[in-house]
Amino acid sequence: MSMPFYVAPEQMMKDRADFARKGISRGRALVAVRYTDGIVIVAENASETLRKVSEIYDRIAFAGVGKYNEFDQLRVAGVRAADLKGYQYSRDDVDARSLANSYAQMLGTIFTHENKPMEVEILVAEVGLEPAGDQMFHILYDGTVVDQRDHAAIGGDAESISARLADSWTDGLDRSAAIGVGRAALAGPDREIPVGDLEVADLSRSNGRRCFHRLAHADLA
Amino acid sequence: MPLFSTGDDPGASFPELLRRVGLGPAQPTGNASDLMHELGVPHATTCVALTYADGVVMAGDRRATAGNLIAHRRMEKVVEADRHSAVAIAGAAGPAMEMIRLFQLQLEHYEKVEGAPISLEGKANQLSMMVRGNLQAAMMGMVVVPIFGGYDLRRGCGRLWDYDATGGRYEERDYVATGSGSLHAGTVVKVGFRQDLSRDDAVDLATRALWEAADADSATGGPDVLRGIYPVMATIDVDGWNRLGDDELAARYETIVDEVRAR
Numbered sequence: 001m002s003m004p005f006y007v008a009p010e011q012m013m014k015d016r017a018d019f020a021r022k023g024i025s026r027g028r029a030l031v032a033v034r035y036t037d038g039i040v041i042v043a044e045n046a047s048e049t050l051r052k053v054s055e056i057y058d059r060i061a062f063a064g065v066g067k068y069n070e071f072d073q074l075r076v077a078g079v080r081a082a083d084l085k086g087y088q089y090s091r092d093d094v095d096a097r098s099l100a101n102s103y104a105q106m107l108g109t110i111f112t113h114e115n116k117p118m119e120v121e122i123l124v125a126e127v128g129l130e131p132a133g134d135q136m137f138h139i140l141y142d143g144t145v146v147d148q149r150d151h152a153a154i155g156g157d158a159e160s161i162s163a164r165l166a167d168s169w170t171d172g173l174d175r176s177a178a179i180g181v182g183r184a185a186l187a188g189p190d191r192e193i194p195v196g197d198l199e200v201a202d203l204s205r206s207n208g209r210r211c212f213h214r215l216a217h218a219d220l221a
Numbered sequence: 222m223p224l225f226s227t228g229d230d231p232g233a234s235f236p237e238l239l240r241r242v243g244l245g246p247a248q249p250t251g252n253a254s255d256l257m258h259e260l261g262v263p264h265a266t267t268c269v270a271l272t273y274a275d276g277v278v279m280a281g282d283r284r285a286t287a288g289n290l291i292a293h294r295r296m297e298k299v300v301e302a303d304r305h306s307a308v309a310i311a312g313a314a315g316p317a318m319e320m321i322r323l324f325q326l327q328l329e330h331y332e333k334v335e336g337a338p339i340s341l342e343g344k345a346n347q348l349s350m351m352v353r354g355n356l357q358a359a360m361m362g363m364v365v366v367p368i369f370g371g372y373d374l375r376r377g378c379g380r381l382w383d384y385d386a387t388g389g390r391y392e393e394r395d396y397v398a399t400g401s402g403s404l405h406a407g408t409v410v411k412v413g414f415r416q417d418l419s420r421d422d423a424v425d426l427a428t429r430a431l432w433e434a435a436d437a438d439s440a441t442g443g444p445d446v447l448r449g450i451y452p453v454m455a456t457i458d459v460d461g462w463n464r465l466g467d468d469e470l471a472a473r474y475e476t477i478v479d480e481v482r483a484r
Binding site for chain 2: 055073080087106
């Protein structure tokens, strides 16, 4: 009879975290930047069809980095949770904080109980009726939630991107300036990301009921 | 948060998702009877729709009746389903409104999950399934008969469908009317209809159709000048849903009133 090797819980968690982090750092990053009329999300994404950023609900957007099939599964789960809540209660009762908590629970459970953790990091952004109500939640592969106010970066090299965002972000940016800030922060000092490799979506207060709106490449040039 | 295994996934269907999480519709049980009469369930009445050169016009009066009483004066029976389509609904008001809500949610849910909207024909099919799902209730008197219309972005034209209580789906080329005043409203449209009407003429025809229906059918509401209530009238073309303002409708009805007075 073979005996399983004893692995210390600390070591097991560390191995899983390393595994997830390695998967995430292979992909390209994305940023969310708050501006006067809402939140703009800028992702480096060479694909025209496989989206990293999408709509969850009237005022809520989702963005994911890492393994596509895994964050897409989370995206669909989020759309379902939001639509169910809106149907059962009211459209006003659907909020990003509760959605972020559900995501955190789910990712936390998968991290400890499943064979492998999800190799993803996700961002849930909500645009408020007033600028003071804008929220962003950054959720990690192990269920850790970080709430962010003005800007957020997720994915490979997120720390240095965050540092660049913190340097260049100011209050009162308009949308195109916010996109510029996000694009420059993603690229870093040594390169420029071509427009064709950008996926940009916007949660705008002045967009009617459904605030989410994708920007075409032509709008970015 | 709902998570399903591959192969057991409800896909982009919102009604199916509702069933999976135990929120599916309750089916009425019992014998077919004059239950409706005893409950005094409000009924929504007359709607008309017609195609014109650039799309479709959809219109409905605002009255709901329960027996011989007026239950509601401001019901909106013509509702935007999504940007390029609308539903006009007649029948038992409760199930009808719930059906519209579920239909709107389904279109949006699909669009978000799949990343692209359903085709116009696909939407018409979805509605057909919902009407069929209501068959049990329909047999007990809670019939819901919608009209579905919209602008088909792939074919570049307006299209109309009407339904029967069993979910039967019939595409209409020109015009359709439903509800208690449909005989009168339908006849007016039938007489005045021409291919490729202008938007203005099509709206005028729909306005007159509802006027005549209200004139002859007690369950159809006419323009209520006293309270400022006018029918819901909307056009859907390549730019999407566009509802006419009450001011414009008031002016149109004034013209009709003048004509009738001069008769």
